[in-house]
Amino acid sequence: xxxxxxxxxxxxxxxxxxxxxxxxxxxxxxxxxxxxxxxxxxxxxxxxxxxxxxxxxxxxxxxxxxxxxxxxxxxxxxxxxxxxxxxxxxxxxxxxxxxxxxxxxxxxxxxxxxxxxxxxxxxxxxxxx
Ligand code: C2G
Numbered sequence: 001x002x003x004x005x006x007x008x009x010x011x012x013x014x015x016x017x018x019x020x021x022x023x024x025x026x027x028x029x030x031x032x033x034x035x036x037x038x039x040x041x042x043x044x045x046x047x048x049x050x051x052x053x054x055x056x057x058x059x060x061x062x063x064x065x066x067x068x069x070x071x072x073x074x075x076x077x078x079x080x081x082x083x084x085x086x087x088x089x090x091x092x093x094x095x096x097x098x099x100x101x102x103x104x105x106x107x108x109x110x111x112x113x114x115x116x117x118x119x120x121x122x123x124x125x126x127x128x129x
Pocket of ligand 1 (some may be wrong): 007008009010011016017020036044046071074090091092093094095112113114115116117118119
């Protein structure tokens with residue numbers, strides 16, 4: 001079984017997230033999503049609208065997602081890859097090159113971001129309604 005992992009906040013889930021998860025799943029048979037905790041989001045200077053528990057609940061309903069684990073720090077990726085026996089690490093290409101250190105442990109793939117949608121765009125456009 002080829003296992004894939006990806007990381008993110010996945011707040012206000014939108015079709016850009018879904019297209020990332022769909023493509024990530026196509027790279028293997030089992031997709032693990034490490035979703036940022038509310039505490040880790042503070043370190044990322046992000047304030048998610050939905051709590052970790054609700055973002056986890058939503059992600060677990062997505063057909064491409066097989067398992068959701070917490071992302072608590074920048075430093076857990078190597079151990080996650082080892083502990084979960086991961087073959088492929090995937091991120092959107094806004095992170096291009098940032099996680100190449102994982103190449104010692106697994107394949108590293110950066111996928112093109114979906115243009116025209118983002119959680120920030122959603123928040124800004126709703127605020128302007
Ligand atoms: N994404 C995308 N297209 C968009 C928006 C997001 O492909 N229009 C991708 C991002 O590139 C990322 C994933 O969807 O791979 C999740 O996006 P975010 O929730 O914004 O994740 P981020 O805050 O970048 O967290 O340790 C890594 C971090 O946790 C990544």
